[in-house]
Amino acid sequence: MPPLPDPNGVFLNIPYDEEFRSLYIAYIVGLCQLDLVPHLASEIPGGDRRLSKIIKLIQSCRYSIHDLSRVEVSVAATAVPRFNMPLELGMTITWQNLHPSRHSWFVWESEPYRIQRSASDLNGTDANIHNGTPEGVLRELSSAFWRDRMPSVPQMLTVYGLAESALNSIFVRNGTRNPYDRSVFMELCRLSSSLTTFFFSPTKPAV
């Protein structure tokens, strides 16, 4: 049996593509602002098979968010549906069914009722609809979770603006243009987490 999950850990099951970048940053900022610790499959160094890493990550997190908004058929001539996100959601549902007290999962979408068309077995699941905007992601995070003291969506948006504007310098420092690179993810999380209590605590924020 794996060890108990991190009570603040959130496994993010998201697409790693350019079009998703602003929502990815919003997820990181929003989760950190709620003092939740985001985790991505890409943050674990190589070694194990990718699927094993993902299973371990799911088991180590108390929550997971599965964003199915980009589950679609690509426009290329060799078009294939994108199955990774539903596959990982399926593994999570199995884990949660075996150990209900250890895990809770959420499905996120950009449009209402789209999930009924793409995965009708999920009928009855309340999806969080982010409308494909960073503000929508932050709004839905604030609806899905609450803490005794937490920033408002506009306050989270100001931190989102900071993270977005810092991205280029983070790319330069890490010699990459890929926002999903482990090093970039780490810096985005540290930047966002340093401002978790800024809006309601007199303590000076430190990275």
Place this chain on the structure above:
Amino acid sequence: MRKPIHLAAPRPTPEEWAKHFPISKASEKALQALVDEFTAMHSNREDETVSSIEPEKRRKRASAA
């Protein structure tokens, strides 16, 4: 509508954040500079608003108080 989950677990400490997301000292320094700039800008917002009020209105407010 799903009921929101109350996060009752203690917040991660700065040390725990650093352990979760290790970065180089140079990156820490660069990010700290950004955070300092951000906090200065947002902490001064109220002062900026006050200082932008016309002097006459400010005087009236002060005498009314």
